[in-house]
Amino acid sequence: MALLPILRYPDPRLHKVAAKITQVDDNIRKLIKDMTETMYAAPGVGLAATQVNVHKRLIIVDIAETRDQLKVLINPEILDASGEADCEEGCLSVPGIYEKVRRAERIKVSAQDQDGKLFKLDAEGLLAVCIQHEMDHLEGRVFVEYLSRLKQQRIMARLRKQERAAM
Ligand code: NI
Numbered sequence: 126m127a128l129l130p131i132l133r134y135p136d137p138r139l140h141k142v143a144a145k146i147t148q149v150d151d152n153i154r155k156l157i158k159d160m161t162e163t164m165y166a167a168p169g170v171g172l173a174a175t176q177v178n179v180h181k182r183l184i185i186v187d188i189a190e191t192r193d194q195l196k197v198l199i200n201p202e203i204l205d206a207s208g209e210a211d212c213e214e215g216c217l218s219v220p221g222i223y224e225k226v227r228r229a230e231r232i233k234v235s236a237q238d239q240d241g242k243l244f245k246l247d248a249e250g251l252l253a254v255c256i257q258h259e260m261d262h263l264e265g266r267v268f269v270e271y272l273s274r275l276k277q278q279r280i281m282a283r284l285r286k287q288e289r290a291a292m
Contacts, residue, residue, distance in 0.1 A: 149241035173262030184259035198236035
């Protein structure tokens with residue numbers, strides 16, 4: 126297993142659209158293991174392959190405090206969405222920034238698991254938010270792009286400051 130470097134906003138590679146995974150093989154399973162280790166170490170509640178510069182349709186989430194409820198979604202698709210909820214979100218690619226985003230409150234998703242088997246999942250609350258956030262990454266979207274221009278400018282300024290401080 127290995128920790129993978131996480132792309133930082135506004136890296137243009139975060140805007141790539143991920144390709145469908147046609148075969149769930151050992152390479153994909155190795156990627157899932159590395160992503161899982163990377164997410165838990167960060168620590169974070171979700172990670173999309175896009176964020177580790179692999180542009181394939183794969184996301185992982187674990188919203189449990191006990192860190193033992195890992196969900197792996199390969200080629201996820203939203204079948205149904207309802208309700209609206211404003212939830213404060215953060216992102217491992219946008220460190221230190223937390224902002225409210227409006228999303229569907231409940232979703233039904235289909236995806237493949239790490240054996241390539243198709244399954245459906247009903248999610249609500251934080252899990253639903255997290256899945257939608259990670260699925261956005263596969264489309265090349267980062268959550269801060271839902272915010273006003275002014276807020277985005279402030280975030281960019283803060284990120285630049287963080288980067289200077291880290292040098
Ligand atoms: Ni994110």
